[in-house]
Each structure stands twice: as C-alpha cells, then as structure tokens.
Amino acid sequence: MHNVIHKASTRGNANHGWLTSFHTFSFANYYNPERMNFGVLRVLNDDTVQAGMGFGTHPHNNMEIISIPLEGDLEHKDSLGNITLIKEGDVQIMSAGTGVTHSEYNKNKDKEVKFLQIWVLPKLKNLNPRYDQISIHAIQKVNELYQVLSPHKDDQGVWLNQDAWFHLGEFTKAKTVEYKIKKEGNGVYVFILKGKVEINGENLTEKDGMGIWDVAAITLNVTEHTRVLLMDVPMHN
Known part of the structure; x- marks a missing residue:
C-alpha cells in the first residue's frame, strides 16, 4: 500500500x-x-x-x-x-x-x-x-457510502468518460466503513468535507485529503459527525 x-x-x-x-x-x-x-x-x-x-x-x-x-x-x-x-x-x-x-x-x-x-x-x-x-436527495443514505458518479450511463449517479467512481457518505455516529476499490489499478482519494476520520493510523479532519493506492480496500474509522467524498480513479490514464 x-x-x-x-x-x-x-x-x-x-x-x-x-x-x-x-x-x-x-x-x-x-x-x-x-x-x-x-x-x-x-x-x-x-x-x-x-x-x-x-x-x-x-x-x-x-x-x-x-x-x-x-x-x-x-x-x-x-x-x-x-x-x-x-x-x-x-x-x-x-x-x-x-x-x-x-x-x-x-x-x-x-x-x-x-x-x-x-x-x-x-x-x-x-x-x-x-x-x-x-x-442526490433520492439516493443519499445516512451512515453508508452512496455512489454519485460512475463510468456507466445506466448506473447510479452521473456518468463520465473515465473508469472512476465517486461516493459520498455522511456518518452521524462512530462507525467503521470498508470501501473496496472498484477496478484493479485504481486508487482512492478521500476528501473530508467535515468531521474526523482515521485511515491506517492517520487522523484526517475537515478539508484534509488522503490518496491511497496499490491496495484492494480501505477502512475508514469515523469518530464524530462526518461527511466524506471518496474518488476512486485510475492511477494511470
């Protein structure tokens, strides 16, 4: 990783x-x-x-x-x-x-x-x-990640010309969340919109970002009311 x-x-x-x-x-x-x-x-x-x-x-x-x-x-x-x-x-x-x-x-x-x-x-x-x-009002969930963008026209969210997936999540309580990378060769960039998250021993707070690659999944430990954006993108075009 x-x-x-x-x-x-x-x-x-x-x-x-x-x-x-x-x-x-x-x-x-x-x-x-x-x-x-x-x-x-x-x-x-x-x-x-x-x-x-x-x-x-x-x-x-x-x-x-x-x-x-x-x-x-x-x-x-x-x-x-x-x-x-x-x-x-x-x-x-x-x-x-x-x-x-x-x-x-x-x-x-x-x-x-x-x-x-x-x-x-x-x-x-x-x-x-x-x-x-x-x-996103019809698809958003509480205490779960939900997809807002993908490379497939008929999939949930808007679609784009790239093998990328975006997820939003709002967590109102302490929670452990696993996210699996969608495609081999992709990495995920986590951006904290508000709150506090711990990933692999690193503590992230509002507007911090962390990119992770060469891994199949990541685990987010949410410690307070938090909103995050996950951007799953190819590391090479």
Whole structure:
C-alpha cells in the first residue's frame, strides 16, 4: 500500500475578492511539482464565490469537470444550450470533449456559495461535449457510502468518460466503513468535507485529503459527525 496526505493547511490558496479558492493540486498561479495530480484526478478546488459574483464565460476541452455544491446555488450556462441551477444536494458533470464554453455565477444576492470543482482527465479524447446533473436527495443514505458518479450511463449517479467512481457518505455516529476499490489499478482519494476520520493510523479532519493506492480496500474509522467524498480513479490514464 502507498499513500499521500494533503493537510488542509498545506493547500494552495488564491483570494480574488469575489472568489476564494483552495487548491489541493497545482492550479492557475499555484504550482507544486509534487502536487500535480492523483492519477487521473487533476484538480480538486474548494471554492467560495461571493454573492452575485461568478466565473465569466470561458472554454474547456478534453476534461471531465464535476461540480458539487456544499452551500448555496450556482447558475450554470454553456454553449450546449444548458441553463441550470446547481444547488446543495446536486452533482453536476460537464464532459468538455471537443470543446465547450460555460459560465457559473452565484445566483444569490445575499449569501456566498461554496462548492467543489473537480477535474478528471478523460479516458477518450475529442468526444462530443455532454452535460449531466442529478439531485442526490433520492439516493443519499445516512451512515453508508452512496455512489454519485460512475463510468456507466445506466448506473447510479452521473456518468463520465473515465473508469472512476465517486461516493459520498455522511456518518452521524462512530462507525467503521470498508470501501473496496472498484477496478484493479485504481486508487482512492478521500476528501473530508467535515468531521474526523482515521485511515491506517492517520487522523484526517475537515478539508484534509488522503490518496491511497496499490491496495484492494480501505477502512475508514469515523469518530464524530462526518461527511466524506471518496474518488476512486485510475492511477494511470
């Protein structure tokens, strides 16, 4: 088993006034050659957008872009014709493929929005762009992990162009949770949204991350009210 730990306090940080962003991996003006990616997981940004502000129209190509709002509402517009509201309890994916432009704005005029922006390198390049969004309210469980993303169109959650699986879990009590890696050659990156988790003797708290690979399964020991995101991704594309 191999692992890497990224404590919340060691992340890159950018404060643009309207946007505060913490970068687990190298992004924009934050560059750390030891933090370029975890397998095909290329970007994990923890963003806060001020009221009424947002990202103007900009392009992407050949990237799988996932947004998970944690608080507030985010309005999405793109060149595919989608105009949607992404809110807490939703998971969104934009498969950029051959190219797409989009914008994202905080729909609220009186409160900030917090969300995770995650980029995954695609399995196949130059596919037609695609958009998908779901509400997790119908599938979420308490004290269990539940799948919110997979590589299969007919599977639970949104689907993406990569052999990756994402699970969320909210645990209200002390609990031991085992997660089995979905595919040989994959690793899992655990990101703590809130609370406290112990994995292989390592204590992780809010916004800490831990990547683990060359292992068939991991065990999470949850010690208090906790919410976690598990990203099961290929270590090589």
